[in-house]
Amino acid sequence: MLQPAALWRALSAPGMWPARRIVGESALSLLLMLVAAGFGVLGDRGVVETVGVALGVGLLSVLRRVLPATVLLVSSVGSVTLPGAGPLIVIAAWSAGRRIGGLGRAAGVFALAYGLSLGLSVAWEPTLLSPSLLALSGLWLLVSLIVPGLAGRYWSQRRTLTDTLYEYNAQLIRERAMIAGHARIRERQRIAQDMHDSLGHQLALIAVHTGALEVDQELTGRQREAVGVLRAASVAAMHELRDVVGLLRDGTETPGPDGAEPAPDGDGEDPGTPSRGVAGVDSLVDTSRRAGTPVELRRSGEVRPLAPTADHAAYRVVQEGLTNAHKHAPGASITVGLRYEEDSLVVEVTNRPAAEPAPGSVAHGGQGLTGLEERARLVGGMVHAGRTADGGFRLAGVLPYTSPGVAQATFVAAPDDFRPQIPAGSFGEMGPVIDGNGLPKELAKAMSRNKRGSGIAIGCGVAALIAVLLLAALIVGGVFLFREADEAMIEPKQYDAVKVGQSEAEVRRQLPDGDSFLTSGVEKGAPPVPEGARCLTLLSTEFGSSWDAEPVFRFCFKDGELVEKKSFEVES
The missing domain is CATH 3.30.565.10 (Histidine kinase-like ATPase, C-terminal domain)
Structure with a gap:
């Protein structure tokens, strides 16, 4: 954990916040804050709590660049009790995957975040102890936490590899330019020596003889x-x-x-x-x-x-x-x-x-x-x-x-040399230094096009993987919800078919057992239970009288027979 002074130095480091990044980070933070505020309003939370969560999400969004592991863990814990912090997990996981150094450390941080999210979710909602619901929650955390982290880490490693190859390629070009430059210098020196030895001698003889003749x-x-x-x-x-x-x-x-x-x-x-x-x-x-x-x-x-x-x-x-x-x-x-x-x-x-006419010998x-x-x-x-x-x-x-x-x-090294012609005077140095910004236009354009195409391909692959996982989660979740609905819901005609006085065994054979997370919390606001009775509470397949009303059927048994059945609504 960085100290405040060190954290401030990291945030205010030169080049940390170019104009483009400031605009992007501001837009992202604002979006996450609006989403968090929207969750707070829909959840009927207080104004202070809603504003606090929104500000906290915006601050964590900015800090994720210098404290990726801390932001990921805090987001994982906060999303359990504060739904507004949920979308931040995806961004924090992507950033942590890119910035946490070392495979072991990254694996440990993500495993801890996954365990904290799943464990706190079960502790906060005990109904998640159901194997099927636990599997669904684990799959959802896998999609929202682990997949963005893996995608971010792959992107970071690919970028590091690309930069390394780029530097290596620039070094090879630089060495090739140096070799070609030295070869040109040797050839120029040879030509210069031949000209001096042949033409210089003849011109000197002409000067001497004409001087004597004069x-x-x-x-x-x-x-x-x-x-x-x-x-x-x-x-x-x-x-x-x-x-x-x-x-x-x-030269x-x-x-x-x-x-x-x-x-x-x-x-x-x-x-x-x-x-x-x-x-x-x-x-x-x-x-x-x-x-x-x-x-x-x-x-x-x-x-x-x-x-x-x-x-x-x-x-x-x-x-x-x-x-x-x-x-x-x-x-x-x-x-x-x-x-x-x-x-x-x-x-x-x-x-x-x-x-x-001029002489023909000219x-x-x-x-x-x-x-x-x-x-x-x-x-x-x-x-x-x-x-x-x-x-x-x-x-x-x-x-x-x-x-x-x-x-x-001046001269070009070879017919197939892709470098531009080198300005006169550069041969006295060690040769042209070709870096990332000095590559020939055609090569730079090709490398940029290949890099952009590879980025698009990787992005499409990651998007396809996430889409497949989301589809699998939807299918599994759909099957799970249908099964839970069969265990917790009945139609009104099934309710009408049951009569008070029937044996408990007979009634239970006609109805589902109600062992589902869908029926948790429906006892709040329900009528009092008859003294000494045990009740089976089920949901109705029909809608209630309003959006926040849930129709409920309750069957109470005592001494082996049905002593009461009630139909009422509770707030959802």
């Missing part, structure tokens, strides 16, 4: 300028390759101090590569001009800052547009436009038609535009590419100033 005295100024462009492009390519390798290895781009580009790692000289954002567009345009291509840069609108991913995407649009123009329309004039609209930056690269993989479309999509923008009216080509991108917060997606 200082060759035999070259003209125009040739030396073209070689300088090649050298700058090769060194810039090494910088970008190093950034890509770092991204593959670590994040690593800027240098103060946000500047990182210094070279010895593969070549650092020409001061500008930022790969809108600020670097001037450098791209200047490089194209130094290569001998007329390029015009137009800016319009009020300059607005972009998110880093959108800023980088704008740089890539200009870079891709210039590269395509150089490859497919060499020598044609190019116009680069940066137009700051109210909600987005519009980046355009338009080139005139080529004066002569290699192109067709992946540049696809990559740009993906970059733009991830920042909430879009990319369009197509021919112009004069036969030229136009590449345009619309990039919002604020990113929608969609993380850049």
Whole structure:
């Protein structure tokens, strides 16, 4: 038994009373209190007693969550003398079955409650000592006390098992994600090493040889300028390759101090590569001009800052547009436009038609535009590419100033992997932790549907079991009542057929023995019994003159013969 202070702490514990539970418990308590008050009114009990029982039932309904065993025992005892507390037994039994820990303790509490209810019922109503009536009372207690307790305990165990399986499944998913993450990291590191060893070496050779060629005295100024462009492009390519390798290895781009580009790692000289954002567009345009291509840069609108991913995407649009123009329309004039609209930056690269066909040796993989479309999509923008009216080509991108917060997606572990794509940057950790709220939508929905379906099936099974037990109780009770009625009731014509003066043996052969609980209490308010006589009291099969009047037939015997028979009514 909890002390008052401990009981209060248990009732006021954080999370004990969410809004939904408060509403449900209030409605349940109010319903039980109304039922208890209704029983009190129908039983002609006093106002104080009726209100007290109703308040007690409401209080016990709330306390059953922290004192399940105590509430069950109190309800079992109270229902014997206070019919209004009877409905509380079902709720208390269900709650006790769910909350009493330990099979032995639960069995002991329910056995004690069952014994107290049955024993006090017999003590309160001695007529229940009849074997048939005792069996009926025991069956009713089984249905109202034991069955809800078993159902509640089964529900609790099933929920515990489901939670355990759910946690185990989440742990397996978590381990699988960790294994897949480590496998991806190893594969990315291998790819990064291969790129560094192969492309890095070739680009370093190009940078070294173009650097040496640039200082060759035999070259003209125009040739030396073209070689300088090649050298700058090769060194810039090494910088970008190093950034890509770092991204593959670590999952994040690593800027240098103060946000500047990182210094070279010895593969070549650092020409001061500008930022790969809108600020670097001037450098791209200047490089194209130094290569001998007329390029015009137009800016319009009020300059607005972009998110880093959108800023980088704008740089890539200009870079891709210039590269395509150089490859497919060499020598044609190019116009680069940066137009700051109210909600987005519009980046355009338009080139005139080529004066002569591009050399067939120019290699192109067709992946540049696809990559740009993906970059733009991830920042909430879009990319369009197509021919112009004069036969030229136009590449345009619309990039919002604020990113929608969609993380850049990376690789998925396997084609059958049901997990969503993992945001970039999560590979540096131990892998995504997938708990009950982080499961994939399809898996969570399937588990929720299976859990709901299992709950419905279990609920239907429990309801069917209770219905079967109630039907069995009704059948047994009906048979029992019919038998008791045969022992305690006669028709008026049977009463009229008996005459005063007949022998007792003859009369008793014509009438039932009256040994039934139905005849208990009918002597109250009956006429006086003749002195020295023994009487047989039976009920009539007909209704009385009012709802609370019970017609009674009484036969009194003395010295072996019937000396009196009376017909009267008593209050039921």
